[in-house]
Amino acid sequence: MSVVRYELLDEHNVRIEGTLNNCPLTFTVGTDAVAKPLSSVLPLIAVGSTVSVTVCAEDFFGKFGCPVYPSSILTLVIELLSSTKPTSPCNVTLAADCKERGNALIQTNPGEAKYMYTIGLQVLLHTQDSLLIPLLLNAAMCDLQSTDVLGSLYKCLWVLRLEPDNAKAHYRCGQAYEEFKQLSAALWHYNRSGELQPNNTTDKKKKALQDTLTKQKQSKSLFQGIFKKPGEDFKIN
Numbered sequence: 001m002s003v004v005r006y007e008l009l010d011e012h013n014v015r016i017e018g019t020l021n022n023c024p025l026t027f028t029v030g031t032d033a034v035a036k037p038l039s040s041v042l043p044l045i046a047v048g049s050t051v052s053v054t055v056c057a058e059d060f061f062g063k064f065g066c067p068v069y070p071s072s073i074l075t076l077v078i079e080l081l082s083s084t085k086p087t088s089p090c091n092v093t094l095a096a097d098c099k100e101r102g103n104a105l106i107q108t109n110p111g112e113a114k115y116m117y118t119i120g121l122q123v124l125l126h127t128q129d130s131l132l133i134p135l136l137l138n139a140a141m142c143d144l145q146s147t148d149v150l151g152s153l154y155k156c157l158w159v160l161r162l163e164p165d166n167a168k169a170h171y172r173c174g175q176a177y178e179e180f181k182q183l184s185a186a187l188w189h190y191n192r193s194g195e196l197q198p199n200n201t202t203d204k205k206k207k208a209l210q211d212t213l214t215k216q217k218q219s220k221s222l223f224q225g226i227f228k229k230p231g232e233d234f235k236i237n
Contacts (some may be wrong), residue, residue: 006037117142119140137168139155184213
């Protein structure tokens, strides 16, 4: 099922057709009676993206009922708001196999493990299958091991969008933010992870970060005191 906003424009950028009052259109690709160019281009668009494609008026409206000349070349502007597709049994089997292969390789060959997880993710892209979250989290761990911190953070935030109370995703976000030296953000995610799933590893991370932040605060106060004149308030911006 796909949810889109779209506009169909003529050669002078005059609107011919589109979603009314900014209300999106919901339909299932391949089953609902929608214009062929609209349904055929959607599998190539990422959710949240807006694309423009040229279409023939006859292809969009059919031979009958076309409000312009059938041979006219029009511009179709599509914004894909969300998309889910049914997961075939073959895709689930392939994704599960990629996950198991990745798990077997993650200790000895993280790069190859990440490759297997990525294949599994590509198979399940735009679905809501239960395998999607473990694949994202395992791939995020491989990213951290290969110093692709941004890739790890992106995948963990993706998980938290799907499952806001996922303790492991919060923990890996904390690891990523710590690598970026964003210690306050890291501590927040470690705290949330500890609330959701208490464990010694998270407690140690939290304590170490709290000590570091306390020392940084003390150092800043000392630095301010050195340059402060009697009777003068001095702040570092």
